[in-house]
Amino acid sequence: MSIQTPVQSKPTAVAVAQRFLSRHVSWIPVFAAIVILVAMFLGAQAYFGNFLTPRVISSLLLDNAYLLILAVGMTFVILTGGIDLSVGAVMAFTGMLGASLLRDGLPVGIVIPVMLLLGAGMGLAVGILIQYFDVQPFIASLAAMFAARGLAFMVSLSSIRVEEPAILWLQSTRIQAEPGSWFITPTGIIALLVVLVGALLLAYTRFGRTIYAIGGNEQSARLMGLPVVRTKLLAYVISGVCAGLAGVVFTAYTGASYPLNGIGTELDTIAAVVIGGTLLTGGSGYVLGSMIGVLVYGTIKTGISFLGADQSWTRITIGALLLLFVVVQRVIVSRSSRR
Template structure:
């Protein structure tokens, strides 16, 4: 009898510990769900195709989505505050066109790249000023910036501008063999992973990051606590614009040219990847690591459909349907966790 009682006590204590863990780490549940989805997709693709989990495909997963990963980090900062930035794709195109135009005139990349970053940050600052000082909704403010950036890209040139600068092309063409079996990294991939690392550290180990979570959780409470709400939200949009400018550099290196229509729909891809990674659109909950996983899920979907040889229209339809399923599943997980 005493043995059964001791066993029941241990079982009850274990159950209470698991319950406390779920309550304290509920925000990580969507991230784990996205990770499970990614693993299932990779294993399923390997079983179906037989040659999916190869060094070439896995290395290309980061290579092909480095620019999207950078955009997702900036978007995570914005969404955590409860905002949105629809201008990132157009800003990426505009900064790419501007940089390519400057390089074509003979300006060195050591000057062109900082100019691209500064212009991206300035576009983000403009969105933040509209939102915070003119009380414009983030959706409308960033939509206006999207149209403005796209128009500016066409003002630079109506046609594609080829990039021949060795430093820019080096970012994409260099293959760094870091592990046996054929795995490789490129400078663009290293830049993207560095941005993820810096973003994660800033969010979790700085006052700025903690203020972002506080604003997203309850902006009014954050104001009553004396937190710098206006300054933080303004800087968040600057970070998003800066990431868009850096993505312009990476995407220009990736394609070897710039075109005014680059990045159309990229803002929606970015938002989808961030949400898949577990960041709530209402703000206050999410992680940069989750956004990185969301980008890899999105990239894996595109790669699988490419392996299947599906038509481009079906590719977009399939991606949209799968993203919708992933978002609904994660929302159900969060709702169930909250009830518990």
């Protein structure tokens, strides 16, 4: 008598996906954002007929490079359970100061490091207020936002035009294989490099693991002997450096600096990060998800421009998506708690 062994069927793609998501619950919002982005692409292409073209898709990165840089820094802060409302004002302040220094004849090799250091200093100040003076992140970053905006007005009350070729080159240069094909600018390359560095820091360094541990449970992280204070300070410094770098990129994008630049940008940044799957309570999220969130934001803005509608609809749509993703996050957190 021969004994027949049961034939094991190969798992289907759906079964593999379900198994992956059951083991990696934190990726569910990221995949949800990807699904929404793809649906927007397909819907816009079906409605307009000329949306998925190299020019339009390449412009998504070109137009939102500064926001992508801000989103990377904000991801680090939100993962710790904090918030940084100062990034838009810091971007404006560093842009104003940089444009002023360039107008006065300082070389770009000095101006850009000064902008980055100022951004880092603002981020460090917020971190110190939170860690050593026990100020809530919302209040500390709000104070920094007002301070940075005031400093921007102290530099100049009017717009400062930038004529430095090295700065303008960052946005005006298009790298493409042939005319009419996909293109990228140096500002887009900078934004993608920031995403890459941020993703590697979070995934493969002790600093990144500590960030997640703090956001998951700060008290447990302290009991494990992790450098909580130093890590949270560094998270805000990274956010400040990203704001300073965004000041460089945004100045190149507009060709000028203005004290009112970046008003509301901090809210756009937070919305993009949350839509990308980062929990507002901290401990769960990815830089890649934040990049998807920025692309969703840019696609909504571009689609509304195609329609010729008022840009206030961008805010309405982003608000609706933000509410949806907050609800999704609450469901995920409650299910994880029950498990």
